[in-house]
Amino acid sequence: MVMSLAHSSFRVVHWGNDTYGFSFITHKFSLLFTSLREPCSGCAAPYGFHNVMSLNTDTSRFAEEVRNAAVSGNLDAPEGGFDAIMQAVVCREQIGWREKARRLLVFSTDAGFHYAGDGKLGGIVKPNDGLCHMDSRGMYTHSSIQDYPSISQINLQVKRNAINVIFAVTAEQIAVYDRLREHVEGSSAGTLSNDSANVVELVRDQYNKISSSVEMKDNATSAVKVTYYSNCLEEGGPLKQTNKCDGLKVGTLVKFAADIEVTSCPANRDEWKQTFQIYPVGINESLVIDLEMICDCACENPGNPGYIENAKECSGFGTYKCGVCECDSSHFGRTCECDSDNTHSDRDQAAGCRPDNTTTVDCSGRGSCVCGMCDCETRPNPEERIYGSFCECDNFSCDRQGGQLCSGEDHGKCECGKCQCLPGWTGLACDCRATNETCIPPNGGEVCSGKGECVCGTCKCFEGEEGRYSGRYCEKCPTCPGRCLEFKECVQCQVYKTGKLSEEECARNCTFVPRVIDVVEADEEKDENLCAYYDEDDCRFAYVYAYDENGKVEIRAQQERECPAQVYIPGIVLGVIGAIVLIGLAMLLLWKLLTTIHDRREFAKFEKERSMARWNAGENPIYKQATSTFKNPTYAGK
Numbered sequence: 001m002v003m004s005l006a007h008s009s010f011r012v013v014h015w016g017n018d019t020y021g022f023s024f025i026t027h028k029f030s031l032l033f034t035s036l037r038e039p040c041s042g043c044a045a046p047y048g049f050h051n052v053m054s055l056n057t058d059t060s061r062f063a064e065e066v067r068n069a070a071v072s073g074n075l076d077a078p079e080g081g082f083d084a085i086m087q088a089v090v091c092r093e094q095i096g097w098r099e100k101a102r103r104l105l106v107f108s109t110d111a112g113f114h115y116a117g118d119g120k121l122g123g124i125v126k127p128n129d130g131l132c133h134m135d136s137r138g139m140y141t142h143s144s145i146q147d148y149p150s151i152s153q154i155n156l157q158v159k160r161n162a163i164n165v166i167f168a169v170t171a172e173q174i175a176v177y178d179r180l181r182e183h184v185e186g187s188s189a190g191t192l193s194n195d196s197a198n199v200v201e202l203v204r205d206q207y208n209k210i211s212s213s214v215e216m217k218d219n220a221t222s223a224v225k226v227t228y229y230s231n232c233l234e235e236g237g238p239l240k241q242t243n244k245c246d247g248l249k250v251g252t253l254v255k256f257a258a259d260i261e262v263t264s265c266p267a268n269r270d271e272w273k274q275t276f277q278i279y280p281v282g283i284n285e286s287l288v289i290d291l292e293m294i295c296d297c298a299c300e301n302p303g304n305p306g307y308i309e310n311a312k313e314c315s316g317f318g319t320y321k322c323g324v325c326e327c328d329s330s331h332f333g334r335t336c337e338c339d340s341d342n343t344h345s346d347r348d349q350a351a352g353c354r355p356d357n358t359t360t361v362d363c364s365g366r367g368s369c370v371c372g373m374c375d376c377e378t379r380p381n382p383e384e385r386i387y388g389s390f391c392e393c394d395n396f397s398c399d400r401q402g403g404q405l406c407s408g409e410d411h412g413k414c415e416c417g418k419c420q421c422l423p424g425w426t427g428l429a430c431d432c433r434a435t436n437e438t439c440i441p442p443n444g445g446e447v448c449s450g451k452g453e454c455v456c457g458t459c460k461c462f463e464g465e466e467g468r469y470s471g472r473y474c475e476k477c478p479t480c481p482g483r484c485l486e487f488k489e490c491v492q493c494q495v496y497k498t499g500k501l502s503e504e505e506c507a508r509n510c511t512f513v514p515r516v517i518d519v520v521e522a523d524e525e526k527d528e529n530l531c532a533y534y535d536e537d538d539c540r541f542a543y544v545y546a547y548d549e550n551g552k553v554e555i556r557a558q559q560e561r562e563c564p565a566q567v568y569i570p571g572i573v574l575g576v577i578g579a580i581v582l583i584g585l586a587m588l589l590l591w592k593l594l595t596t597i598h599d600r601r602e603f604a605k606f607e608k609e610r611s612m613a614r615w616n617a618g619e620n621p622i623y624k625q626a627t628s629t630f631k632n633p634t635y636a637g638k
Contacts, residue, residue, distance in 0.1 A: 044070035048143030049084045051134060055096035078112040085165065086149045087140055089157045091132035102211070102282060103163040106203055108192060110170040113180075119147035130157055155184050159217070162284035166206045168192045168199060185217065186210070186281040210282060215244040216256050220276040223266050224291065227259040265295035297322050338371035355390050367391035393417060399429035407431040432456030441473045448474045475527060483545065484531035487512075487555060491543050495557045498535050514557040520544045539563035 052065050088095055088105055097103055116128065128149040133142040158165060165187040167177040177189045188209060190202040218226045231237040232245035232254060245254050258278060266272065272293040279286035299306025299322040311320035318327035318336040327336035352372035353362040363374035366386050376391040384396040393416035398406050406412035406419035412430030413420050421430035432455075439447050439454035448459035452474035461474035470476045491514055492499030493506035501509065522530035522544050532542040539561035546554050 040071075040073050044072045046072050046074065047139065048080060049087050049134075049140030051087070051091070051094055051138030054094060055098075078114045078118075079109060080143075080148065081107060081109055081113045082115055082149045082154060083140060083143065085154055086128065086130065086157060087132060087134060089154075089161050089163055090130060091134050092161065094132070094134050094138065097161070097163075099284065101284075103161070103284070104166060104203075104207060104210075105163050106166045106168055106199075108168040108196065108199065110173060110192075110194075112173065112176055114148045116147055116150035116153070128153060151180065151183050158187070159185050159219075162279070162282055164188070164210050164282040166190065166203060166210075168202050168206075170194060186215075212248050213244060213246040214248060214254060214283075215281040216258075216278060217243070217281055218276055218278045220260075220289075221266075221271070221274060223262060223264050223271070223293075224274065224276065225261045225263050226278065227261070229257040229259065230255060260289065260291070262291075262293050265293060269295075299323075333370045334375055353390065355392070363391040364388075366394075388416070401429040401431040427456055439473065441475065451475075451477075471527075476524075483553075484529065484533075487531070487543070487545060487553075488533055490514075491555065491557050492535060492541070495543075495559075496535070496541060496561055498537070512553055512555055514543060514555040516559045517556050518559055520556050520558045535561070537561075537563060 052069070053062060085105065085107060119125070122144075124144065124147050126146045128146050130149065130153050133140060135141050163186070165184055167181060167187065167189040169177045169189065169192055171191050174189060174191050181187045181189045188206045190206050192199060192202060216228050220226050227241060228243035229239040229241055230243075230245055231239050232242070233247060233252070239257060243256075248254065272295050274291045274293070276289050276291070277286040278289060297306075298304050301307060302309075306320075306322050308320040310316050311318065311325070313320045314325035314327065314336040315331070316336075317331040318325040320326075325334065325336050327333070330340050332338045332340060353367075353369035353374050354360075362369040363376065367374045367376040369375075374389065374391050376386040376388070379386065379396070381396075384394070386394045395414045395416075396405065397417050398414035398419045401407040401411075405414050406421070407425070407430045410422070411425045412422050419428065419430045421427070424434050426432045426434050436447050436454040436457075438457040439452075439459050441449060447454050448461065449469075451464070451469040452459045452461035454460075459472065459474050461469040461471070463469070468477065489499050489501050490506065490510035490512065493501040493503070494510060495514055495516060520530070520542050522528040526546060528544050528546040530542065530544050532540060534540050540563075541558060541561045543555055543557040545556075548554055
């Protein structure tokens with residue numbers, strides 16, 4: 001764990017039984033620009049990097065060293081964290097990295113970082129060499145000797161040593177380190193709380209992300225392209241182009257297929273043999289590829305049967321290599337037939353490559369003029385040729401039909417830009433038959449039924465006074481008046497027993513008997529005509545008529561008419577009356593209910609008021625009865 005202590009306090013929490021080690025760093029400029037022995041009260045003197053403890057299983061010592069670590073300080077905000085990362089990566093023995101282990105480097109800070117070029121501000125111009133410079137005390141010895149590492153140097157060493165870097169930074173710096181993460185292979189970044197209390201959870205989450213995915217990389221040169229394919233967790237599924245699989249667990253088997261393609265041959269022949277590695281990011285394992293590029297042919301080298309000097313194929317003035325002449329300095333041409341020392345003037349040469357004086361283009365623009373003769377171009381397709389004294393002919397620019405040259409080899413051949421048709425075919429693309437047989441109806445008769453002309457084996461129909469004809473043999477006339485109306489009344493009386501004709505008139509006037517079927521449909525290929533009408537009951541009936549081979553009319557009629565649904569008027573009227581009566585009764589009942597409720601409420605109100613009344617039973621003091629009673633004292637009741 002690499003921790004920057006210049007600006008932040010921290011605490012370390014023990015997690016699991018993993019091995020621990022940590023180093024302390026401070027800002028280089030503190031060492032360059034000041035000789036402070038004590039940058040702050042109780043602070044340690046500035047230093048570049050200090051490896052306090054190598055990786056081991058002594059967790060008690062790890063916790064003790066963290067507690068005893070003193071905070072240092074710098075004079076500016078950025079820190080020299082890149083020095084610490086570089087030394088922690090390349091000093092493998094001092095740090096204690098194991099060979100067969102996944103290596104994690106946790107970098108914790110609350111500030112930015114210095115990188116290559118910043119050391120020039122302190123007068124340090126020597127670039128960082130990317131090597132280990134640590135003394136016996138674990139102190140970095142080149143803080144004032146060489147510059148900070150660059151991002152590319154950090155990325156290179158991280159890849160070489162198969163280390164995953166976790167940037168644990170505060171919220172103020174997460175945006176910067178997120179961008180840095182994109183340039184350091186196999187690295188990740190997480191937000192650290194101000195008191196570093198969540199460092200264990202952060203490392204655990206980032207480790208889970210790293211361990212649950214595998215990403216394939218390679219260090220091939222620009223001349224080699226490596227494409228990766230995998231079905232990841234979809235066992236038996238199709239391979240997809242990807243170099244990364246996520247969501248893995250311990251024991252999960254993932255297979256990758258690599259497609260290696262040489263995109264170009266390097267100019268230096270020594271680079272035709274290359275060795276590169278294909279490796280999973282963050283794991284110290286790789287597949288070594290020994291690649292040998294075949295960038296030339298054996299017949300281009302002396303000693304091969306295909307390599308002939310002063311060959312007769314090259315007129316004795318060149319070397320025959322792989323079927324092509326390489327002429328000497330005084331000859332040129334396809335077979336070195338032209339002598340550059342004894343050639344005519346350019347004007348004389350051009351005259352032999354042009355058909356007349358009306359053009360200024362040599363060889364029809366499709367060849368080069370060599371020694372006064374046209375050397376026609378060759379086409380990528382070996383079957384396509386440009387030929388002629390002036391390259392004026394070819395066998396591929398003729399008219400096409402259906403995408404085929406001259407309608408195909410069975411119709412004609414292309415000769416000097418024009419189709420030469422075979423017997424029986426005519427036309428610019430040999431797509432027309434030379435006879436009118438295809439325009440005569442199968443049962444015989446006139447060409448195009450006498451209603452059109454045969455053009456290129458196809459009937460072109462006329463438009464007459466009675467209508468426009470159509471069909472393969474111009475036998476149809478959709479706009480011409482048909483015989484539907486003629487058969488209408490007979491179909492009505494014979495099939496549906498309706499219409500104007502009585503039973504006797506129907507038997508006397510109708511000379512055909514329709515064939516009754518469930519549904520009638522007209523087949524246009526058989527020249528059938530569909531007829532449909534509505535009768536006096538507003539019912540639709542349909543039938544089809546056609547002609548047989550003997551010209552006799554055949555009629556098929558639909559079995560049932562399509563009639564609209566009948567409406568029962570009395571039922572509707574009675575229903576409306578009943579609905580009105582019911583609505584009226586419902587309203588009366590509702591009125592009765594409401595009045596009853598109202599009366600009961602009023603009566604209850606009256607009873608309540610009467611029960612609450614109080615009457616005064618006292619006598620009127622001035623009230624005197626109207627009668628007076630006198631009693632005789634001497635009366636004895638006898």
